[in-house]
Amino acid sequence: MTGPPDDVDFARFACPTAPRDGTHVTMGHGGGGALSRELLEEVFLPQFTNPVLAALGDSAVLPALPELAAGGRLAFSTDSFVVRPLFFPGGSIGDLAVNGTVNDLAMSGARPLWLAAGYIVEEGLPIEHLAAIVRHMAAAAAAAGVAIVTGDTKVVDRGHGDGCYVNTSGIGVVPPGVDLGPARVVPGDVLVVSGTVGDHGMAIMSVREGLAFEAPIASDTAPLHDLVAALLAACPRIRMFRDPTRGGVAATANEIALAARAGIVIDDAAVPVADAVASACEILGLDPLLVANEGKLVAVVPEADAPAVLALMRGHARGRAAAVIGRVVAEHPGLVVARTPLGGTRMVPLPIGEQLPRIC
Numbered sequence: 001m002t003g004p005p006d007d008v009d010f011a012r013f014a015c016p017t018a019p020r021d022g023t024h025v026t027m028g029h030g031g032g033g034a035l036s037r038e039l040l041e042e043v044f045l046p047q048f049t050n051p052v053l054a055a056l057g058d059s060a061v062l063p064a065l066p067e068l069a070a071g072g073r074l075a076f077s078t079d080s081f082v083v084r085p086l087f088f089p090g091g092s093i094g095d096l097a098v099n100g101t102v103n104d105l106a107m108s109g110a111r112p113l114w115l116a117a118g119y120i121v122e123e124g125l126p127i128e129h130l131a132a133i134v135r136h137m138a139a140a141a142a143a144a145g146v147a148i149v150t151g152d153t154k155v156v157d158r159g160h161g162d163g164c165y166v167n168t169s170g171i172g173v174v175p176p177g178v179d180l181g182p183a184r185v186v187p188g189d190v191l192v193v194s195g196t197v198g199d200h201g202m203a204i205m206s207v208r209e210g211l212a213f214e215a216p217i218a219s220d221t222a223p224l225h226d227l228v229a230a231l232l233a234a235c236p237r238i239r240m241f242r243d244p245t246r247g248g249v250a251a252t253a254n255e256i257a258l259a260a261r262a263g264i265v266i267d268d269a270a271v272p273v274a275d276a277v278a279s280a281c282e283i284l285g286l287d288p289l290l291v292a293n294e295g296k297l298v299a300v301v302p303e304a305d306a307p308a309v310l311a312l313m314r315g316h317a318r319g320r321a322a323a324v325i326g327r328v329v330a331e332h333p334g335l336v337v338a339r340t341p342l343g344g345t346r347m348v349p350l351p352i353g354e355q356l357p358r359i360c
Contacts, residue, residue, distance in 0.1 A: 025125045030155025039153065043131050047138035052114070052149040060149040062114060062171070071176035075110035077101055078169035084358040086133065086163050089203045090218030093166055094136030096294060096360060099221050100245070101170040102144045106225035107241040107297065109180050109232060110172030112144060117151040117168050122161030133164060144223040146170070172225075178232060182259035184239040190306050191256075191264065191326040192299045194227065194319040195220070197249050198277045198291035204359045206280060215276040222295030227318045231299065234312050239300040243293070245360055247351045250289040252298050253326065253336045254350035266326035266338040266348060289338070290351055292359050300328065 028035040045053070052060050065072065081097045098115065105112040117137065121130060141148050199220040206217050224243065231238060244252040249271070257264045266289070273281075273288045281288050295318065301309050306324055313319030336348040 023127055025121050025123055025127060025130060025155055027123050027155050027157070030121070030153060036153070039127075039130075043127065043134055044151065044153075047134050048117075048141075048148045048151075050147045050149065052147060060114070060116070062149070065113075065173050067173045067175060073174045075105050075108045075172045075174050076170070077104040078167065079104060080165065080167045081360055082162070082165050082358055083204065083360055084162060085204075085207055086129065088207050088219055089216060090200075091221040091294075092133060092136045093164060094133040095140035096219075096221050097166040097168045098137050098140035098144060098146070098148075099223050099294060100360065101168040102146060102223045102225055103243045103294075103297070105170050105172035106223070106228045107180075107243055108172075108174060109178035109228065109241075110174045110225075111229065112146045112170055112172040112223075112225050115141065115146050115148045115168050115170045117148050117166065119151070119153045120161055120165040120167075121153060121155050122163050123155055123158040125161075125163050130164065133166070137166075140223070144225065177236075180238070180240045182240055182256055185256065185260035185262060185300050185328055186239075187262055187328050187330040188303055189239055189300050189328040190303050190324050191253065191266070191328070192301055192306060192309055192313065193244075193249065193272065193323055193325050194224070194297045194299070194313050195295075195321040196272045196274045196277065197244065197293055197296060198273060198281060198286075198288040199296075200294040201248070201291035201356045201359050202277045202280045205284065205356055211280065211283070213276045213279060215274075217274070217276050217280060220293055220295035222318055224295065224297050224318055227297070227313070227316050230316060231309060231312060235301065235305045235309055237302050237305055238309070239302070241300075242298045244296060244298055245292050245294060248288070248290045248292055249298065249325070250287070250336070250348050251351055253289075253348065256298075256300060256328075257336050258334050258350075260328065261333045263329040263332040263334070264326055264336045265329055266336065268338045269341045270323055270325045272321045272323050272325075286356075289348060291356065294360060303327075
């Protein structure tokens with residue numbers, strides 16, 4: 001092997017770095033080098049610090065769970081969030097990403113424990129915006145009692161990421177004896193919703209379309225695992241839970257009807273809708289049953305247990321406006337209908353697509 005030419009001046013060589021102004025995300029922040037480390041140490045680690053994450057391994061090594069030895073099971077969920085705008089009344093993509101996955105775990109009766117967070121960040125996003133998203137995620141995780149134990153960040157070219165997308169995956173433990181699902185649903189059961197519907201979707205639309213109403217509309221994004229745990233402790237016969245996110249209560253009711261091979265009848269007049277949300281839906285020609293929620297649940301319960309479930313929900317911070325909105329019937333299996341205030345009946349179909357895109 002020959003050496004370098006004698007006329008090469010190595011003192012003039014420099015290591016190329018991505019241009020940056022210190023205030024915006026650059027492609028170099030996703031390259032795995034010094035800028036990536038800077039982002040990790042200045043934006044993520046100060047907010048998400050915990051013993052598992054502190055190891056900074058290629059994977060998170062999690063502690064053993066005593067519930068598993070007693071017959072408990074693991075629950076695992078993943079979700080991606082592409083909401084536009086990134087910040088909206090009542091929340092942001094950050095707390096939405098945490099609460100969404102926490103609630104997916106909770107609907108199976110699980111106690112959420114650990115989250116992973118993945119970020120697809122667009123070149124040019126102000127670092128202060130990313131830092132705000134991370135702060136919101138940290139606050140939401142702390143409120144839900146979960147730890148963000150691993151994660152990843154990638155940067156895409158300007159114009160290809162719409163600011164920031166977030167993926168969260170979560171692990172929780174289902175306590176021994178908890179068994180929820182549509183196979184347990186039978187005719188005569190009732191549907192209970194934990195509060196007003198349509199808040200999240202209309203909060204997003206009010207900002208996106210520049211709409212103003214007499215009363216402000218804020219997202220209902222919130223964790224629901226504490227409410228679920230309280231309900232299961234008080235009423236072990238609850239059949240199942242669902243969180244009516246994309247497609248709203250309409251999609252949730254149809255999913256239950258199809259999986260349970262039963263019909264569902266919803267009472268339109270019994271569905272709780274905030275006045276401002278009802279007005280916004282009327283202006284935009286939207287059905288509140290199809291508008292997304294991020295802090296509500298639908299519980300299917302035996303009719304005899306409905307009064308106790310309602311009382312518990314209404315005594316909980318996340319269920320003040322709870323109501324019985326429908327019933328499971330043997331007729332028209334797989335179909336959902338609604339009784340209107342005028343005494344008529346209308347079909348409530350499974351939405352073909354989203355009425356409101358990019359709302360979560």
